[in-house]
Amino acid sequence: xxxxxxxxxxxxxxxxxxxxxxxxxxxxxxxxxxxxxxxxxxxxxxxxxxxxxxxxxxxxxxxxxxxxxxxxxxxxxxxxxxxxxxxxxxxxxxxxxxxxxxxxxxxxxxxxxxxxxxxxxxxxxxxxxxxxxxxxxxxxxxxxxxxxxxxxxxxxxxxxxxxxxxxxxxxxxxxxxxxxxxxxxxxxxxxxxxxxxxxxxxxxxxxxxxxxxxxxxxxxxxxxxxxxxxxxxxxxxxxxxxxxxxxxxxxxxxxxxxxxxxxxxxxxxxxxxxxxxxxxxxxxxxxxxxxxxxxxxxxxxxxxxxxxxxxxxxxxxxxxxxxxxxxxxxxxxxxxxxxxxxxxxxxxxxxxxxxxxxxxxxxxxxxxxxxxxxxxxxxxxxxxxxxxxxxxxxxxxxxxxxxxxxxxxxxxxxxxxxxxxxxxxxxxxxxxxxxxxxxxxxxxxxxxxxxxxxxxxxxxxxxxxxxxxxxxxxxxxxxxxxxxxxxxxxxxxxxxxxxxxxxxxxxxxxxxxxxxxxxxxxxxxx
Amino acid sequence: xxxxxxxxxxxxxxxxxxxxxxxxxxxxxxxxxxxxxxxxxxxxxxxxxxxxxxxxxxxxxxxxxxxxxxxxxxxxxxxxxxxxxxxxxxxxxxxxxxxxxxxxxxxxxxxxxxxxxxxxxxxxxxxxxxxxxxxxxxxxxxxxxxxxxxxxxxxxxxxxxxxxxxxxxxxxxxxxxxxxxxxxxxxxxxxxxxxxxxxxxxxxxxxxxxx
Numbered sequence: 138x139x140x141x142x143x144x145x146x147x148x149x150x151x152x153x154x155x156x157x158x159x160x161x162x163x164x165x166x167x168x169x170x171x172x173x174x175x176x177x178x179x180x181x182x183x184x185x186x187x188x189x190x191x192x193x194x195x196x197x198x199x200x201x202x203x204x205x206x207x208x209x210x211x212x213x214x215x216x217x218x219x220x221x222x223x224x225x226x227x228x229x230x231x232x233x234x235x236x237x238x239x240x241x242x243x244x245x246x247x248x249x250x251x252x253x254x255x256x257x258x259x260x261x262x263x264x265x266x267x268x269x270x271x272x273x274x275x276x277x278x279x280x281x282x283x284x285x286x287x288x289x290x291x292x293x294x295x296x297x298x299x300x301x302x303x304x305x306x307x308x309x310x311x312x313x314x315x316x317x318x319x320x321x322x323x324x325x326x327x328x329x330x331x332x333x334x335x336x337x338x339x340x341x342x343x344x345x346x347x348x349x350x351x352x353x354x355x356x357x358x359x360x361x362x363x364x365x366x367x368x369x370x371x372x373x374x375x376x377x378x379x380x381x382x383x384x385x386x387x388x389x390x391x392x393x394x395x396x397x398x399x400x401x402x403x404x405x406x407x408x409x410x411x412x413x414x415x416x417x418x419x420x421x422x423x424x425x426x427x428x429x430x431x432x433x434x435x436x437x438x439x440x441x442x443x444x445x446x447x448x449x450x451x452x453x454x455x456x457x458x459x460x461x462x463x464x465x466x467x468x469x470x471x472x473x474x475x476x477x478x479x480x481x482x483x484x485x486x487x488x489x490x491x492x493x494x495x496x497x498x499x500x501x502x503x504x505x506x507x508x509x510x511x512x513x514x515x516x517x518x519x520x521x522x523x524x525x526x527x528x529x530x531x532x533x534x535x536x537x538x539x540x541x542x543x544x545x546x547x548x549x550x551x552x553x554x555x556x557x558x559x560x561x562x563x564x565x566x567x568x569x570x571x572x573x574x575x576x577x578x579x580x581x582x583x584x585x586x587x588x589x590x591x592x593x594x595x596x597x598x599x600x601x602x603x604x605x606x607x608x609x610x611x612x613x614x615x616x617x618x619x620x621x622x623x624x625x626x627x628x629x630x631x632x633x634x635x636x637x638x639x640x641x642x643x644x645x646x647x648x649x650x651x652x653x654x655x656x657x658x659x660x661x662x663x
Numbered sequence: 664x665x666x667x668x669x670x671x672x673x674x675x676x677x678x679x680x681x682x683x684x685x686x687x688x689x690x691x692x693x694x695x696x697x698x699x700x701x702x703x704x705x706x707x708x709x710x711x712x713x714x715x716x717x718x719x720x721x722x723x724x725x726x727x728x729x730x731x732x733x734x735x736x737x738x739x740x741x742x743x744x745x746x747x748x749x750x751x752x753x754x755x756x757x758x759x760x761x762x763x764x765x766x767x768x769x770x771x772x773x774x775x776x777x778x779x780x781x782x783x784x785x786x787x788x789x790x791x792x793x794x795x796x797x798x799x800x801x802x803x804x805x806x807x808x809x810x811x812x813x814x815x816x817x818x819x820x821x822x823x824x825x826x827x828x829x830x831x832x833x834x835x836x837x838x839x840x841x842x843x844x845x846x847x848x849x850x851x852x853x854x855x856x857x858x859x860x861x862x863x864x865x866x867x868x869x870x871x872x873x874x
Binding site: 534535537538539540541542543544547 | 732735736746749750849
């Protein structure tokens, strides 16, 4: 454009220095401008190493790098003395550069190793052309196929397992001879004699002294028709028990009121249940029944031996399979061995029908218990002292010397009662107890005015029971508590203890107890 | 097991030992006691052969009581006491070299045994080498084991048939602590018998010590 002469315009930057403070005298203090190195540091901090290197930044990069290397030595010492990242702005720059150097070195090393082709080789990764480009439906189908193959394999294996298990069960049901023999051996004692297999079902190893051999034979059951269907309870193993242990037996203990004539004795007692002795009974049932028969025989043999040997005031009568004794006058206790072999027909025309409440199951059970206790005693250290140098006799008796036992204590340690005595005592007690209960109940129902209550104790002994009899007046139970009688029923006597401590012994007579209780009744009225 | 008291009954004047014993028996039977057999208490003396220093050797007494038929007691006078099995006698035979049996010093007490409810009374004659030395009476109250509790009862009972000869509480019980922790047992009985035997032994032999 035309005009006058060009005007020189001088451009001046504004005041670079900032005013730090203005003094009171108007003097301005300026912030000292950054020196060149400080400026450089500021710029270096603004470098972003994460971005790729561009040509623009090359120049910027090289300068701080040069400046950095020069500054490293003197400023490193400063750094190590007091490390404050804010003081040294080049710290982050240095770290980043150092890490990039490390990476470059590694890359260089890898490339040099690969170039030799001795320790490392480059192989192209097989590119899946369909990866990333395949549709999802295709992926689903391929997954399905692979899962199906895996499932097929597993199913095949499971089928094989289930087949083998089924076969095993089938085998077990078939029950061949050897598995049965194994089962038999796990429960009973067997031994092989020649080509026969014999077993022992007696109690001899448990301490019995009964002379019966108790041997049974194991035989193979070969009478099977393979054409026909195998029956359900077919067992390839069978046992043959001795002929005198066949059938089943039990010991009948009963208390009868009237004593029959001597002529009536000797009749075989009736059996309470007929024995079903099918030929196809499994061997364990047969063996158990035979063992039971043996035990009953032993009990009866022991009882009859004692009945004959032991002298008592009223002798016991042993006839055929019965032992009869008289615990109380007018009363008869009969112990009989009832053995039914199953061959004989039960004599139904006999007038003696088995009364269900005649048989005292408790006493039968007690007999079994006592004979087992006797067996155990035989095996105990009484017969075989432990250790072998120990003296014979009861273990507790060894203490008798050093503890200075007197005669009462010693005799209590040594049991001298036989099976028969014990069972007679128990029978006496049972009878006395039931009769006492009957007397008290009879009296209680007969007398209305003062009420008689009987509280029987739940805990009692085979030889002793107790009952508490209260005689109270209706409505005055709490006031008149004076008549409380404790009756201890023993084997032959009843001991009455009053509330104030007086004790009276009554005999087994029923009338005595009745009179006594009747005498207590008017006491209440006073 | 109960509390026992052993005492000596002096021979009645003008009567022999046997007659005094019979009088006692009669009194007991009148009381209502029941005779239940016989009893025997004996005591053997053993002297230790090993002499420690200048002290007189201690005497070991081995006693038997028919009340404890399977036991044997060995005691030193005033010292420790051992209750053992009857095999102890055999052991003493084996210890012959250490313990000499003073055979002439065996003391025995034999007599009858009476039972009166809870009491056991034994009246016996003490003999030493077949010469009668005195009469001993042992009263046992079976239910109790604490001497302090039943002493009065026993004393009263003894008064009923012994009359004036009732003894005081035996020294074995007086020395014991009270209560159930020190129950009376066989050792006390035998200690009392030993005291009685020693007393009776010294009676006839005047002056010299017992060997």
